[in-house]
Amino acid sequence: MIRDAKLWTWHVLAGLVIFVFLGLHMLIMHLDDVVRIASLNPAGGHPIDWANVVARGKMIFFPITYTVLLGAALFHGLYGLKNILFELNLGDGVKRATAVVLALLGLGLFVYGTWAAFASLALARSL
Amino acid sequence: MLTAKGYPNRLGVWGWLGGGRWGMERYLYTLHRLTGLGLIFYFLLHILVTSARAFGEAAWVASMGRVTGPLFTVGEYLVFLAFAFHAANGLRLAFIELGWGVGKPFEPVYPYKTSVDFQRPLAIVALLLAALLAAAGTLDFFVLHKGVTP
Numbered sequence: 001m002i003r004d005a006k007l008w009t010w011h012v013l014a015g016l017v018i019f020v021f022l023g024l025h026m027l028i029m030h031l032d033d034v035v036r037i038a039s040l041n042p043a044g045g046h047p048i049d050w051a052n053v054v055a056r057g058k059m060i061f062f063p064i065t066y067t068v069l070l071g072a073a074l075f076h077g078l079y080g081l082k083n084i085l086f087e088l089n090l091g092d093g094v095k096r097a098t099a100v101v102l103a104l105l106g107l108g109l110f111v112y113g114t115w116a117a118f119a120s121l122a123l124a125r126s127l
Numbered sequence: 128m129l130t131a132k133g134y135p136n137r138l139g140v141w142g143w144l145g146g147g148r149w150g151m152e153r154y155l156y157t158l159h160r161l162t163g164l165g166l167i168f169y170f171l172l173h174i175l176v177t178s179a180r181a182f183g184e185a186a187w188v189a190s191m192g193r194v195t196g197p198l199f200t201v202g203e204y205l206v207f208l209a210f211a212f213h214a215a216n217g218l219r220l221a222f223i224e225l226g227w228g229v230g231k232p233f234e235p236v237y238p239y240k241t242s243v244d245f246q247r248p249l250a251i252v253a254l255l256l257a258a259l260l261a262a263a264g265t266l267d268f269f270v271l272h273k274g275v276t277p
Contacts, residue, residue, distance in 0.1 A: 012224050015217050015220075015221055016218075019218060022214070026207070026264075030203075030207055030267055031263055033266075033267050034263045034266055034267050050184045050187055050188065070174070073170055077163070077167035077170060080163050080167065081163075081164070084164070087143070088136065088139055088140070112175075113174045116174075116180070117181075119181035120181045123180075123181060123183065
């Protein structure tokens with residue numbers, strides 16, 4: 001129970017972190033024509049144009065905040081998913097297996113996403 | 128060691144999909160779960176798709192090319208709407224968790240007042256915030272913007 005209470009607290013805190021950093025991500029990627037921040041899409045055009053991806057990729061701010069967002073969102077999402085699945089009267093063995101699979105999935109994607117964020121920084125700075 | 132046995136969820140998925148005659152907050156709970164499930168499945172794919180930028184321009188362009196088209200624009204828009212609701216309602220839930228904006232505890236004296244009355248304004252503010260975000264997103268996606276993002 002105590003462990004669950006701690007995990008739930010982390011779940012709420014991760015939600016607040018996501019609110020800030022995903023809000024910023026949405027501002028840059030999806031609200032760029034409503035709220036124009038020219039320095040974050042310096043090449044103009046679409047935020048996913050390669051020139052803009054490289055320009056943002058050169059700023060250390062992005063890999064760091066992406067990594068924080070990645071960790072917070074994976075934990076928040078997968079812990080939430082685990083809680084929903086556990087409500088469906090699963091047997092103890094299935095519960096344990098589900099928890100292990102979700103934890104491994106989260107760890108694997110966190111490692112891969114973090115590598116991609118910092119590899120992009122190195123690539124962008126080499127161009 | 129103490130262990131929580133909990134209560135069996137006899138209704139399964141319908142136990143949390145159907146809100147019956149419970150208040151608005153019960154339906155916000157259901158919608159929060161549905162949007163959360165949609166967002167986590169999208170996010171897992173989003174990590175894989177956007178990591179292509181680490182492999183250079185050709186990989187990035189190819190990866191973006193695979194998620195382009197009207198179907199993806201609509202899908203992306205639905206993800207944005209899910210984000211708008213889940214973020215605003217999630218903020219409301221965090222406030223309630225921390226005891227903010229729900230009034231002080233009071234002695235239950237007849238005629239009883241329900242705590243929902245004190246939480247309702249927070250729910251309305253959350254829905255207004257979600258609507259504002261959704262409106263801004265709609266403007267960007269379909270009026271001002273040029274299409275698809277990963």
